[in-house]
Amino acid sequence: MRIYDTLGTKEKEITSNLIRIYLCGVTVYDESHIGHARTIIIFDVLRRYLESKGSHVKFVQNFTDVDDKIINRASTEGVHPLELSKRYIDHYFEDFDSLNIMRATEHPKATEHMSEIIELIQRLIDSGYAYIALNGVYYSVSKFNEYGKLSKRKTEDLIAGARIAVDETKNDALDFALWKFSETEPNWPSPWGKGRPGWHIECSAMSLKYLGEDFEIHGGGRDLIFPHHENEIAQTEAVTNKPLAKLWMHVGMVTINGEKMSKSLGNIKSVRHVLANWGPNVIRLFCISGHYSKAIDYSEDLLKENLVKWRQVETAYYEMIMSEGQGSSKEMAQILSECNSEFDSALESDFNTSLALNAFFKLVKAINRIAASDSMTKTIADLVISDFERMCQILGLQVQKVTERQRFEITEMINQREALRSQKKFQEADKIRDQIHAQNIVLLDHKNRTVWMKKEKILADP
RNA sequence: GGUGAGGUGGCAGAGCGGUUAUGCGUUCGCCUGCAAAGCGAAUCUAUAGGGGUUCGAAUCCCUUCCUCACCUCCA
Known part of the structure; x- marks a missing residue:
C-alpha cells in the first residue's frame, strides 16, 4: 500500500511484512476530545487493515504523563500530578474502549521510562548535541544540520518568527529542554540534578525502546509536525544516524465552524460527551468520512x-x-x-x-x-x-447482536402480532410492536413476512 | 511576516489531462391497516475569479482573491 510521507512529500510504498507504528498519544491532563479520536480512529483502521492483509503490526502509542500542563492542572485541583494523569489515563481507556479502538501492542508512559530517557539524554550530552544550563539540559539545535527537514522550516525563519520564548539560560533561542531541573514533585534523580523530562524526549526514548532505530510509520496529528516531531527527529537521529521512521503520516485537524478545537476558543467536544449522544459507530463513520490528511468540520448535521x-x-x-x-x-x-x-x-x-x-x-x-x-x-x-x-x-463497526434466547422471544412476539394483524386487531398488534420497540428492536414489515433488527441505542436519534 | 495545506452542486466528498463519481438532502411514488425501515424515480450539469498551455482542464502553468493550520501548548 502507498501512504503519503510528510518528510519526503510524496507517496511511499509500504512493503514490509512487519509494520512497526509509533503513534504520538495524548498528554493526560484533561478529557480526550474528538480531535484525538479522529487521529486514533484513523490509525486504528489502518492497523486493522494491515492486519487483515496478514501483516504483523507492532503498534505503540504513548501517554505523556508528566508535563507542565499536568502539574499546573493538578495544583489548581489540589491533587498529586500523577494522580491526575492516572485519572485521565483511566478515562482514556474508558472512552476509547467504548469507541472500539483496539488496544495498542504497548501503551508506554513517560514516567515509567525515566532510565531510558536519562540514558538518551546522556548520549546526547556525550556526543555534543546537548548541554547543561542553569535551568536544565538543552538540545543544541544548531548542531543538527537537518533541523527543519520535516516541517520544511529554515532555522532563520524560526528565529525571525518572534514567538519563541526568550530564555536567558539557553545558548540559542531554538534550543529546547530535554530535562528541566525541579526540586518539587514530580521529579526524578539524574546525573545532572533532580528534575523531569522535557516534552519531546519521552517519545524518542520509548520509540527506540519498543520499535528500534528505524521503524516503518511514525504518526500523529498535523499539529505535531512542528515542533514535536521535528524535535524527535533531532533527538533520535543525532544518536542513531539513521532516519527515525521510514514514513511520517499526519492526520488533519477536526475543526468546528472551520476553526480548530482548542481550549482557548472553548469549542472542545469531548469524546465522552459525543459518545453519549451518538455512540461509537456514528463517530467512527464521521471520523473516516474524509481523507485523513484533510481537516474535517464537526457538526451535528454531519453526525446525523x-x-x-x-x-x-x-x-x-x-x-x-x-x-x-x-x-x-x-x-x-x-x-x-x-x-x-x-x-x-x-x-x-x-x-x-x-x-x-x-x-x-x-x-x-x-x-x-x-x-x-x-x-x-x-x-x-x-x-x-x-x-x-x-x-x-x-x-471497526459493530452491529448489535442478539442472543438465541432473545431471538426466540422476539419471534414469538412477532407471531402474536401477526395473528392479531390478520384478525385486524391493530390496536393490540401495535401494542406488541411498542413492546418490541422498547427493547430497541425495530420491525421491518416486508410483503409476506416481518424481519426485525436490533438497533444501537443512540440518544441523538429522535 | 515566514512555511504548508486547501477552495468542487443546498451539504458532505472523490477524481488530479479525455464517459455529468458517489452519498446525504429535497420532491414525487412504491410498500403498509397505520407507521417505521427499505426500495424506485426525479431533482442539482458544480469545480473561487481572471489569464494561459492543449484537439481537450476540476485536473498542468501564471495571476488575483479567500480559508485553514503551523511558526507558543496542542491529536
Missing part, C-alpha cells in the same frame, strides 16, 4: 448524516441473517467483487477511507435493494456476509 448511514448498515446486516427469499445470486456476486476490490484499492491508495466507505455503502445499498425486492436468499446472504463482516471489522 452518518447516523442515517449507520442505520442502513444495521438493516443490511439483519436482512442478511434473516434471509429467506427466492432468487439468483448472480447479480450480487458481481457487485460483491466490485465492492471488495474498490474497498481495498481505495485503502491501498494513500488510505482513502472516504472511497473505501463508498464501496462499503455500495454493498450495503445492494443488500438492502435485494432484500426489498424479497429476493435475498440464504445463498446470497452466505456469499455476502463474510465480506460484509470483513469490512465492518476493518472499519
Whole structure:
C-alpha cells in the first residue's frame, strides 16, 4: 500500500511484512476530545487493515504523563500530578474502549521510562548535541544540520518568527529542554540534578525502546509536525544516524465552524460527551468520512448524516441473517467483487477511507435493494456476509447482536402480532410492536413476512 | 511576516489531462391497516475569479482573491 510521507512529500510504498507504528498519544491532563479520536480512529483502521492483509503490526502509542500542563492542572485541583494523569489515563481507556479502538501492542508512559530517557539524554550530552544550563539540559539545535527537514522550516525563519520564548539560560533561542531541573514533585534523580523530562524526549526514548532505530510509520496529528516531531527527529537521529521512521503520516485537524478545537476558543467536544449522544459507530463513520490528511468540520448535521448511514448498515446486516427469499445470486456476486476490490484499492491508495466507505455503502445499498425486492436468499446472504463482516471489522463497526434466547422471544412476539394483524386487531398488534420497540428492536414489515433488527441505542436519534 | 495545506452542486466528498463519481438532502411514488425501515424515480450539469498551455482542464502553468493550520501548548 502507498501512504503519503510528510518528510519526503510524496507517496511511499509500504512493503514490509512487519509494520512497526509509533503513534504520538495524548498528554493526560484533561478529557480526550474528538480531535484525538479522529487521529486514533484513523490509525486504528489502518492497523486493522494491515492486519487483515496478514501483516504483523507492532503498534505503540504513548501517554505523556508528566508535563507542565499536568502539574499546573493538578495544583489548581489540589491533587498529586500523577494522580491526575492516572485519572485521565483511566478515562482514556474508558472512552476509547467504548469507541472500539483496539488496544495498542504497548501503551508506554513517560514516567515509567525515566532510565531510558536519562540514558538518551546522556548520549546526547556525550556526543555534543546537548548541554547543561542553569535551568536544565538543552538540545543544541544548531548542531543538527537537518533541523527543519520535516516541517520544511529554515532555522532563520524560526528565529525571525518572534514567538519563541526568550530564555536567558539557553545558548540559542531554538534550543529546547530535554530535562528541566525541579526540586518539587514530580521529579526524578539524574546525573545532572533532580528534575523531569522535557516534552519531546519521552517519545524518542520509548520509540527506540519498543520499535528500534528505524521503524516503518511514525504518526500523529498535523499539529505535531512542528515542533514535536521535528524535535524527535533531532533527538533520535543525532544518536542513531539513521532516519527515525521510514514514513511520517499526519492526520488533519477536526475543526468546528472551520476553526480548530482548542481550549482557548472553548469549542472542545469531548469524546465522552459525543459518545453519549451518538455512540461509537456514528463517530467512527464521521471520523473516516474524509481523507485523513484533510481537516474535517464537526457538526451535528454531519453526525446525523452518518447516523442515517449507520442505520442502513444495521438493516443490511439483519436482512442478511434473516434471509429467506427466492432468487439468483448472480447479480450480487458481481457487485460483491466490485465492492471488495474498490474497498481495498481505495485503502491501498494513500488510505482513502472516504472511497473505501463508498464501496462499503455500495454493498450495503445492494443488500438492502435485494432484500426489498424479497429476493435475498440464504445463498446470497452466505456469499455476502463474510465480506460484509470483513469490512465492518476493518472499519471497526459493530452491529448489535442478539442472543438465541432473545431471538426466540422476539419471534414469538412477532407471531402474536401477526395473528392479531390478520384478525385486524391493530390496536393490540401495535401494542406488541411498542413492546418490541422498547427493547430497541425495530420491525421491518416486508410483503409476506416481518424481519426485525436490533438497533444501537443512540440518544441523538429522535 | 515566514512555511504548508486547501477552495468542487443546498451539504458532505472523490477524481488530479479525455464517459455529468458517489452519498446525504429535497420532491414525487412504491410498500403498509397505520407507521417505521427499505426500495424506485426525479431533482442539482458544480469545480473561487481572471489569464494561459492543449484537439481537450476540476485536473498542468501564471495571476488575483479567500480559508485553514503551523511558526507558543496542542491529536
